Amino acid sequence: MKRWRILAGLITLAAVAGLWVIFSPEPVDGMKEVTVGEEETIAHIFGDGLQFMEQDTEKHEWVAARDVVYSYEVYAGNEHIGEVSITDRTLRNGDELHFSSFENKGDDTHTVTIEYPLSGEMELTSFDDIGSAIEHKHDSTVGVDPTTIPVGYGTLADGSSVWLGQRYTSTVLTKTYESGKTSVVRELDEETNPYEVEDERLRQTLEASGDQLAESWLMRSGDPLFSSIEKATAWAEDMAVDYRWAKKWLTPAGVYQKVPWSIEPGTKMGYGRVIGTLPHQDALSRYEATGERFFESISLNAVTTIEAYRAEKETELWKTEYTSTWVKKAYGIHAPYTDTRHNEKLALFLMNAADGLGIESLQSESVKYADYLVAQADDGNTISFGDDAFLVGDYDGPGKEEVPHASLNHALGESDYLLKAYERTGDEKYLNLAYSIRQAIEMIGTEWIREEGEHEDDVWYQVNEDHTFEGNDYQLLTLVDLYKNQKAWAETEYGVSDVYNTLIESKSSYLERTGLDVEKAVNERISP
Known part of the structure; x- marks a missing residue:
């Protein structure tokens, strides 16, 4: 009997060992x-x-x-x-x-x-x-x-x-x-x-x-x-x-x-x-x-x-x-979405890198965003202020329920970039779109300027699809954009904008009351 018990135990151990071999993970054939x-x-x-x-x-x-x-x-x-x-x-x-x-x-x-x-x-x-x-x-x-x-x-x-x-x-x-x-x-x-x-x-x-x-x-x-x-x-x-x-x-x-x-x-x-x-x-x-x-x-x-x-x-x-x-x-938009100001900065960098690093192929890459803005205008992601006078919505993406607002700094950045794209390519559609944006800004005119409160003489940050205004503007960004736009428009057949000059004067007046040396601050932000 004792011999049979020993034999049964050995058989059990062998069976367990066999199952372990069958079900145990294969050793990894890797390197240390x-x-x-x-x-x-x-x-x-x-x-x-x-x-x-x-x-x-x-x-x-x-x-x-x-x-x-x-x-x-x-x-x-x-x-x-x-x-x-x-x-x-x-x-x-x-x-x-x-x-x-x-x-x-x-x-x-x-x-x-x-x-x-x-x-x-x-x-x-x-x-x-x-x-x-x-x-x-x-x-x-x-x-x-x-x-x-x-x-x-x-x-x-x-x-x-x-x-x-x-x-x-x-x-x-x-x-x-x-x-x-x-x-x-x-x-x-x-x-x-x-x-x-x-x-x-x-x-x-x-x-x-x-x-x-x-x-x-x-x-x-x-x-x-x-x-x-x-x-x-x-x-x-x-x-x-x-x-x-x-x-x-x-x-x-x-x-x-x-x-x-x-x-x-x-x-x-x-x-x-x-x-x-x-x-x-x-x-x-x-x-x-x-x-x-x-x-x-x-x-x-x-x-x-x-x-x-x-x-x-x-x-x-x-x-x-x-x-x-x-x-x-505000608009139902979620990732992945397009932010016009961010893409403008990226596209301008590609333009500058094409020159500064000697990579000619970046020129065509840098106008992809200009083509996108033209497509946005064609698709109607815009806020209209009359015939051929409109602003492109700041954002576009999945889930969009209505046309997003257009902020003044985005609009100015877009038009400045479009003028650079026109200068490099000679494509009239870029100039035409830039002028449509300028016309919309000029149609709004002095309504951009805030009239009372602590922000009197400052400009509104954004205009909405129903033409209402809201939001506190950046301290210097929009003012610098206005100066850059004036310089760029001066090189075109359209010349400088009287409305832009009015906005520059008002915004500067507001900033001077805060104690800022406006001329020095703007010069430090504008590249030579």
């Missing part, structure tokens, strides 16, 4: 370390207890750069817990940007390490003290933006150099509408320095908890990105002062910046790719003025991110990917 690169090594990727399985390598040819995207599935034991990728962007001047990301889809916190080889020992100029010296005040629209500036600037004995971005850890939030369209924002969890320099290696760590996305970036050149450490530091100081709009959280298809609280999905730490700040006009202007290599490279990268963003969205124009609850409540 992978080497990234084609002709030469870009980086090594590894992580404690992690394995990596290579995915298809994607390649993209842009007008100002070439991208190679290396992607890997990440496993902890036999569990698939996420993906890691490095986008190697080679700019047309030979400089490179490396964008890294680790998306953790598991439950536990994991750390992926990316090690970049260096051509020698690197001397790092840290920007920590610069970034922490500026107080980040509460803003009534976006709250507090805690993001600072890049980590620092590294130089090597052979003349090569590296510009190091921070690590940004975030959670992706989405909301899907009945139209099937989706609004997307990032909720920032942390900004931190991910780097350690060890001998001739630059080590970057991407740590993320479950459902978090960790990202970082760096720029490297075989030459000095700045002609001196002092000039690199001066740029970092300018970024620290202008921290709200400085471009620091860079990704292959856009830069993330703090967005208003009035967004869907709602979060007070929301960041998004703002269409009007995908360009980098400041860097382009500085490149044209100084010739510094960094500004050339960051401008080329801005051109590339603009192209990559549109390719990602598969659209002709650049559409805002997060919903403004203010726009949605």
Whole structure:
């Protein structure tokens, strides 16, 4: 009997073992370390207890750069817990940007390490003290933006150099509408320095908890990105002062910046790719003025991110990917929608980049927005003030229930841009549309001017479809737009506008009563 019991026990163990073999997960045939690169090594990727399985390598040819995207599935034991990728962007001047990301889809916190080889020992100029010296005040629209500036600037004995971005850890939030369209924002969890320099290696760590996305970036050149450490530091100081709009959280298809609280999905730490700040006009202007290599490279990268963003969205124009609850409540419009002022800024940057960077093909790209405005006029997304006198609605997109308002600054920006498009192409339809917008502004005339209260002599922000006015205007933006428009119209057969002069005088009078040196302020805002 005892012998039979032993035999039965052995049979049971064998059966259990057999079932374990049948139903246990297959061991992952991955690598504990992978080497990234084609002709030469870009980086090594590894992580404690992690394995990596290579995915298809994607390649993209842009007008100002070439991208190679290396992607890997990440496993902890036999569990698939996420993906890691490095986008190697080679700019047309030979400089490179490396964008890294680790998306953790598991439950536990994991750390992926990316090690970049260096051509020698690197001397790092840290920007920590610069970034922490500026107080980040509460803003009534976006709250507090805690993001600072890049980590620092590294130089090597052979003349090569590296510009190091921070690590940004975030959670992706989405909301899907009945139209099937989706609004997307990032909720920032942390900004931190991910780097350690060890001998001739630059080590970057991407740590993320479950459902978090960790990202970082760096720029490297075989030459000095700045002609001196002092000039690199001066740029970092300018970024620290202008921290709200400085471009620091860079990704292959856009830069993330703090967005208003009035967004869907709602979060007070929301960041998004703002269409009007995908360009980098400041860097382009500085490149044209100084010739510094960094500004050339960051401008080329801005051109590339603009192209990559549109390719990602598969659209002709650049559409805002997060919903403004203010726009949605007023007109029903939700993401992805078109914001005329943001697209105007982007299109003007492409015009300037075509000249400043010598990329002729950007000329045709820069008038896509002009064609859109013509189509908006043809489609009737306008507020009419008589024959051939109308303003284009500020927004257009899914869910629209009525024609949106037209703000004075948007209208002026559109007409100024259209005149530039006409100057470059000679296409009369751009001039005609610009003049229709001007005629509408002139038909409204002095009704733009507020007559009483603390804003007496200021101008209204917007006119609605029923021709009522509302909203407090920007302090300087609209005044600068009026000056730019007058200068542009003076070069045409129509000449300057008497109504524009009246609005300039009234707005200036209002600002002077607030103690502002109007002439100085306007001159500082108008590019030569």
